[in-house]
Amino acid sequence: MEPAPSVEVENLRRTFKVPVRSGGLRASLRALVHRQFRQVVAVKGATFRLEPGEVVGFLGPNGAGKTTTLKMLSGLLHPDSGRASVLGFEPKRRPRELLRRIGLVTGNRTSLAWDLPALDSYLMLRALYEIPKPDFENRRDRFIETLDLGELVTKPVRNLSLGERMKVELVGALLHAPAVLFLDEPTLGLDVSMQRRLRRFISDYNTEFGATVLLTSHYMADVEALCKRVMVIHRGRIHHDGELSGLVARFATHKTITVTGQLPESLEAYGQVAERTGDRVTLKVAPSEAGAVAARLLADLSITDLTIEDPPIEDVIVAVFTGAEEAT
Amino acid sequence: MIGRYYLAQARQGLLHDLQYRTAAAFSLFGFLLEPVIYLAVWRSVAIARGGAVAGYSLDQLTAYYVVWSLVRAMNLALTPYTWEWRIQSGRLNDLLSRPIHPFHHDFAFFAGQKIVWITLWLPFAVVLWFTFRPSIEVTPLRVGAFAVAIWLAFTIRHMFQFLEGAVNFWTTRTSALFQLMVGVELLLSGRLVPLALMPGWVERLAGWLHFKWTFQYPIEALIGKLDDGAILTGLATQLLWIGVFAVAIRLVWGRAIRRYTAVGG
Numbered sequence: 001m002e003p004a005p006s007v008e009v010e011n012l013r014r015t016f017k018v019p020v021r022s023g024g025l026r027a028s029l030r031a032l033v034h035r036q037f038r039q040v041v042a043v044k045g046a047t048f049r050l051e052p053g054e055v056v057g058f059l060g061p062n063g064a065g066k067t068t069t070l071k072m073l074s075g076l077l078h079p080d081s082g083r084a085s086v087l088g089f090e091p092k093r094r095p096r097e098l099l100r101r102i103g104l105v106t107g108n109r110t111s112l113a114w115d116l117p118a119l120d121s122y123l124m125l126r127a128l129y130e131i132p133k134p135d136f137e138n139r140r141d142r143f144i145e146t147l148d149l150g151e152l153v154t155k156p157v158r159n160l161s162l163g164e165r166m167k168v169e170l171v172g173a174l175l176h177a178p179a180v181l182f183l184d185e186p187t188l189g190l191d192v193s194m195q196r197r198l199r200r201f202i203s204d205y206n207t208e209f210g211a212t213v214l215l216t217s218h219y220m221a222d223v224e225a226l227c228k229r230v231m232v233i234h235r236g237r238i239h240h241d242g243e244l245s246g247l248v249a250r251f252a253t254h255k256t257i258t259v260t261g262q263l264p265e266s267l268e269a270y271g272q273v274a275e276r277t278g279d280r281v282t283l284k285v286a287p288s289e290a291g292a293v294a295a296r297l298l299a300d301l302s303i304t305d306l307t308i309e310d311p312p313i314e315d316v317i318v319a320v321f322t323g324a325e326e327a328t
Numbered sequence: 329m330i331g332r333y334y335l336a337q338a339r340q341g342l343l344h345d346l347q348y349r350t351a352a353a354f355s356l357f358g359f360l361l362e363p364v365i366y367l368a369v370w371r372s373v374a375i376a377r378g379g380a381v382a383g384y385s386l387d388q389l390t391a392y393y394v395v396w397s398l399v400r401a402m403n404l405a406l407t408p409y410t411w412e413w414r415i416q417s418g419r420l421n422d423l424l425s426r427p428i429h430p431f432h433h434d435f436a437f438f439a440g441q442k443i444v445w446i447t448l449w450l451p452f453a454v455v456l457w458f459t460f461r462p463s464i465e466v467t468p469l470r471v472g473a474f475a476v477a478i479w480l481a482f483t484i485r486h487m488f489q490f491l492e493g494a495v496n497f498w499t500t501r502t503s504a505l506f507q508l509m510v511g512v513e514l515l516l517s518g519r520l521v522p523l524a525l526m527p528g529w530v531e532r533l534a535g536w537l538h539f540k541w542t543f544q545y546p547i548e549a550l551i552g553k554l555d556d557g558a559i560l561t562g563l564a565t566q567l568l569w570i571g572v573f574a575v576a577i578r579l580v581w582g583r584a585i586r587r588y589t590a591v592g593g
Contacts, residue, residue, distance in 0.1 A: 016589060076424050076590040094585070099427035111422035116343055127336030128426060156347070 004088060006180050006212035007050040007073060012082035014043045014068050042068040044236035045082065052179075055206050055213040057227035057244070059317055065236040066216040067106075070182045073214070074104045086180055100129055103178035105170055105186055110157060118153040118168040122175060129176035136175060143171040146201055163190045170198065174205055181205075183215045187222055199225045220313040232320050239320055248310045251319045255290040255310060257283045261303035270297055333428060334436040341440025349444070356448045359404075360397050364456075367393035370521065371460075382524040384553075390462035391551040392522060394453055395474075399546050400519075401445040402478040405486035406434040408506040411493030421590055431577065435486050442482075464551050473559045477546035480566040485542045487573035494577075497584035518544025538569045 020038045021031045043065040050056055060066050071077040073084055075091040075098065084091050089098035112121040126136045144153055147167045152160060160168065166186065174181070183202065187195040203226055206213055217223055223230060223244065230247055232240040240247055257271065260280045267273055270293050271283035285293045290308050297303060310316075345352045370389050374381040384392065414420040423430040492509060495502045514520045515530065517539035523531045534540045545562045548554050554562065 071421070071590045074425055076421055077588065078586050094424075096427040099425065102425075104421075104425045106421075111425070113340055113344065115347055116340065120340060120343055124333075124336040124340050127332040128428060130332070 003052055005049040005085075006052045006054070006087060007048075007214065008083075008085045009049065009069075009073070010047050010083045012043055012046040012069065012072060012084055013041070013080050014065075014072060014077060015080050016040045016042055041236050043072070043079075043233075046233070046236075046238055048231060048238065048241055050180075050212050050214060052212055053206070053210045054229065055203075055215065055226050057223035057230040058214055058216045058233065059223065059230055060216075060233040061321060064233045066233055067184055069233070070104065070184050070214065070216065074102055074182050075099060076104075100176065101178055102180045102182065103173040103176070104182045104184070105173045106184040110165060110169060112157045112169060112172055114158045115156050117155055118149075118157055118172065121157070121172060122153075125172055125175050131176055135177075139175055139177065140171070143174060143201075146204065147171065147197065163194045166190060167194070167198065170201065177209050178211060179209075180212045181214070183213060183217075185217055186215070187217060187219055195219065195221065196225075202226060220317070224313060232317065234321050244313070247320070248313070248316050249287075251316050252287055252311050253315075253319055254284040255287050255308055257285055257290060257294055257297070258305075258307045258309070259283070259297055259301070259303050260305040261301060263301060263303075330428070330432065333432065334439070337433060337436035338440030338443075341437040342443050343440075344437075345441045345444035352441075352444055353448055356401060356445060356452075359400050360449075360452050363393040363396045363400070366396075366521065367460075370525075382522070384522060384524065387462040387464055388551055388553065389522075390456075390460040391464045392547055394456045394460075394462070395547045395550050396519075396543070397456075398446070398449055398453065399478055399481065399543060401449050402442060403482045403485045403542050404441075404445070405438055405482065405489045406493065407489060408493040408496065408502045411496045412502055415496050415588075418590070420588075424585075424588070424590075429581075431487075431490055434490075435483075438482070438486065466550070466552075469556055469559065470550050470552065473563060474546055474550035477549050477563060477566060480563070480570065481542040481546050484538055484566060484569050484573065487570065487577060488538060488542075491573065491576055491580060494580050494584045497587045513539050513543075516540065517542060518547065522548075538573075541566050541569055 016039070017037050018040050019031075020036050021027045042063075046065070046069055058066050058069070068077065072079050073086055073091055075094040078092045086098060087101055089095045091098060112118050113124075122136075122140055125131075126133075131139075144150075147170070149164075149167060149171065152164050153168055153171075157165060157168065166188075170186065181202075186202070187198055190198065199222060202213065202215075205211060206226075213226070215222065215226060228243060230240070230242070230244050231238050232247065240250065242250075254272075256274065258280065263279060263281055267281055267283060271285035271289075273281060274284045275282040283293070294306060294308055297306060367390060370381065370384075370393075371386060374384065374386050374389055379386055381389070411420075414423070420430070423433055426433070492502060492506055495505060515526070516523075516534040516537055518534075523534050523540060523544055526534075541562065545554075545566070549559045549562060
């Protein structure tokens with residue numbers, strides 16, 4: 001029998017009523033007697049499911065509807081219509097059993113007591129989630145060691161840098177071993193090495209606890225390192241849901257061929273020259289022609305090295321958004 | 329589960345105030361200044377009127393304001409200002425992600441802080457007591473009832489301010505409403521003056537509202553202004569208000585949470 005999905009969403013929709021007015025005193029006075037509102041549809045009929053243990057990237061530009069979706073799934077927001085189920089519960093009803101088994105981490109907020117060391121907040125979380133003492137101590141100590149937190153957990157949270165705070169936050173969010181984890185920009189504002197460490201930590205957590213992870217991030221390195229599957233949302237609609245490699249295959253407008261060797265001045269006959277440095281040239285070619293162009297290059301020229309690559313994932317995502325804009 | 333959480337969260341409140349003990353002491357000093365001013369004014373009035381005013385002797389007035397200072401520290405609760413900030417900054421999202429009602433989170437936190445407040449209050453009370461030396465008769469029933477009444481008073485005030493805070497789900501600016509309520513509370517709770525010193529209609533109106541059960545009643549229960557029957561009736565009335573507010577919170581919260589737009593974080 002097929003295991004029940006961790007998350008199942010069908011035609012989820014959420015609209016916000018936003019007050020609008022022009023700038024200036026006159027508009028301000030007019031708004032006193034006649035307030036104007038605009039309906040903003042943040043999520044338009046999202047439908048997807050996440051299987052137990054999956055790590056899925058949720059991509060989209062600012063205001064695309066990612067965070068709204070995450071908030072609906074974690075019970076913070078009521079959807080206008082549609083259906084959502086997380087671990088078999090309806091998030092909008094906020095059942096205690098669900099809230100005990102999910103975790104929500106966002107990159108720009110703190111859930112730990114600001115003025116106290118994180119260790120004190122961890123003890124409070126232990127009581128809140130009724131974590132057995134051995135499990136609590138084991139996880140806490142292991143997480144602290146893995147993230148190299150050392151003495152950071154003994155300082156008041158307000159004294160930590162953004163990156164340090166993010167790490168202690170993540171430990172707090174995982175102490176109760178949530179079966180479903182919603183991560184909203186977890187590496188926001190972190191330096192590269194800290195990002196890498198956090199990714200490793202999330203990956204290990206997923207492996208050890210079999211947790212389902214839905215991750216939003218603007219850093220494609222996060223997505224490439226953690227997610228096999230991605231969903232791309234734009235203006236509230238999901239435009240792609242599938243393997244990351246499938247996203248590239250579907251939306252990549254070109255491949256790059258980098259050749260090194262004794263090369264003629266003009267290579268336009270093979271493709272668009274994107275970059276030339278010394279004896280090394282990068283060409284952009286249509287994905288369907290990449291193989292044939294590479295064969296011609298090898299046959300025609302004196303080449304010492306040749307590589308064919310997909311474009312950077314960032315470029316692919318831009319292509320998805322551009323396509324979505326044109327289709328809207 | 330909830331018992332353990334209360335202990336843990338109260339511990340957080342205690343640790344918070346121990347961390348910022350100077351700030352706590354200064355806040356308490358500010359709160360203590362208020363009754364000292366009232367006390368000085370009303371003692372002068374009582375002395376000018378031959379040693380009593382509206383049925384309050386000099387001793388009772390002194391005792392009223394000394395006990396007032398403890399009741400004030402005890403019934404401090406989360407203000408709607410914090411609700412406003414939590415909603416605007418997105419901090420409420422975290423509280424709502426937890427498998428416990430936010431009411432308990434704040435109630436337990438403030439309860440924990442009271443341990444520090446009472447400790448800081450004690451020397452002040454001793455100084456005030458020995459300065460004015462009020463002679464009041466304290467019985468075991470009065471002390472017992474007072475010990476229960478100040479916690480019930482805190483519960484009522486916390487519940488009412490929770491309801492005020494919930495107004496933020498409809499309009500994100502409730503500071504003005506809170507200011508208005510502070511004014512009403514000053515007049516109708518016995519915080520500014522014992523209600524016996526107010527016009528008769530104010531005293532009668534106060535009898536129908538909850539405010540007096542958070543200030544005047546616990547004080548009067550201890551200082552001998554109420555007979556045993558009135559003390560027990562007062563405790564029952566406090567419980568009644570808690571019941572009323574519990575129902576109100578249940579009704580309002582269910583609707584409020586549906587309106588929440590979870591801005592920020």
